[in-house]
C-alpha cells in the first residue's frame with residue numbers, strides 16, 4: 001500500500017491520532033499554548049524502511065477532537081551528531097511567548113558494545129518553541145541546545161538515561177529522567193535548575209524493592225496538593241499480573257507531603273504500583289495541565305516488545321495514541337481516567353439497547369455507554385471482540401484471531417462494576433469501567449464493513465454513532 005493510500009483504508013482512525021505516514025510511538029511535548037493544543041510524538045515517516053530514523057512529529061487541535069497534522073516531515077529531526085540514533089521522547093513547558101521543549105538525543109556508537117554500560121550516549125536537549133502564526137503548526141523552533149551529557153549524570157548510572165519531564169515550581173526548575181543503574185535497577189534522577197538551562201543533580205526516586213531494570217518516560221502528576229510518579233518500568237514480564245509483557249506503565253503515589261521536586265533520596269513502595277491500563281496496547285503515557293487546569297493524559301496505544309501485530313496485512317502505518325483522557329484523583333488515591341468531554345461533540349445518531357439486543361452501524365465508530373450496570377453484562381463487537389463483566393472481573397477477549405492480530409484475552413479485577421463506557425474507533429477500542437477507575441485499551445482490526453454490537457444484560461446500553469474528527473487532518477497546516 002502506498003503512503004498516500006494509507007489514510008483511506010478502513011482502519012484509518014476517526015478520533016485517535018495516528019501517524020501521517022509510517023510509524024508512531026510515545027506522545028511527546030504535550031501542551032496547550034494560546035488555546036491551541038500541541039501533541040508531538042515519536043515518529044518515523046520512513047517506516048517500514050529498515051533503520052528508519054526516529055524524531056518528533058506534530059499535531060495541533062483547538063478542541064482535542066479535531067486534529068491537524070503539521071506536515072508529513074519531522075518537526076524535530078534527528079539531524080545533529082548528538083541525536084544520530086534518534087530524537088527521543090521529551091516534554092514541553094509553557095513559557096511566556098511559547099514553550100520549551102526538552103528531549104533526549106540518543107546515539108549508538110558503531111562497534112561491539114553492550115549499549116548498556118558502553119556504546120550509547122544520552123544527551124538532554126532544549127529547543128525553544130516560539131509562537132509564530134507563520135510557522136508550521138504556529139510554533140517556530142529554535143536551535144538545539146545540549147544541556148546534559150552522560151558525564152553529568154551520577155556515577156551509578158548506565159548509559160540509559162532519558163525522557164526528561166520538566167516543570168517549574170516555587171521559583172525553581174525541576175527535571176526527572178528515567179534511568180537504569182549499574183545494578184540493573186530502574187530509577188528516576190532528579191535535577192534542579194535556576195533557569196531551566198544549567199542543571200545540577202539533586203536526588204533520586206527509587207522503589208524500596210526492585211521494580212524493573214529501567215524506568216522509561218517518568219512523569220509527575222500533581223492533583224489537589226498530592227503527587228504521583230507515573231513510570232514505565234522495563235523487565236516486568238515475570239510479575240503474576242504482567243501477562244508476560246516486559247514493559248509496563250503505571251503510577252506510584254508519593255507519601256503525603258513528599259514531592260518529586262526535592263533534594264536527596266526518595267523511596268516509594270512498589271506495592272502501590274497501579275497499572276494505568278489493563279488492556280493490550282498502552283505504554284509511555286504523558287500528562288500535561290491545560291489552560292483550564294485539567295490534567296490530560298495521552299499514551300501510545302502500542303508496546304515496544306508485544307508479540308502481537310499492529311500493522312497486519314501490510315498496513316502502511318503503525319500505531320496510534322489513546323484519546324486524550326482527563327485524570328482526576330479518587331478519594332482512595334486511585335487515579336481515574338475519562339475521555340475528555342470534548343469528544344462528545346462527535347456524537348451523532350443515538351440508539352438504545354435494553355436487556356439483550358443487537359445493533360448494526362454503518363461505520364466502525366461508536367461511543368457506547370452502560371451508565372447503570374447492576375449484574376453480569378456482556379458486549380460483543382462484530383462477534384469478534386467481547387467485553388464481559390462478571391464476578392469481580394472485566395474481560396476483554398478476542399473471539400476471532402484475525403481481528404485480534406495475536407491478541408487473546410486480558411482481565412482486570414474490578415469489584416462491583418457499576419458503569420461501562422466503550423469507545424470504538426476504526427481499529428482502536430478503549431473500555432472505561434466505573435468512571436475510569438479501570439481502563440482496558442486494545443487495537444483491533446475488524447473485517448466487516450459494518451459495526452455490529454450485541455449486548456447481553458444491558459440496562460440500558462446507549463450507543464452514539466461517532467463522527468470523523470480526523471477528516472482532512474493530513475492536509476498540511
Ligand code: FRU
Pocket residue numbers: 025026042054086088089104162163216217283284304
Ligand atoms: C519508550 C521509549 C522511550 C524513548 C522512545 C524512543 O517507548 O523507548 O524511552 O525515548 O521510546 O522512541
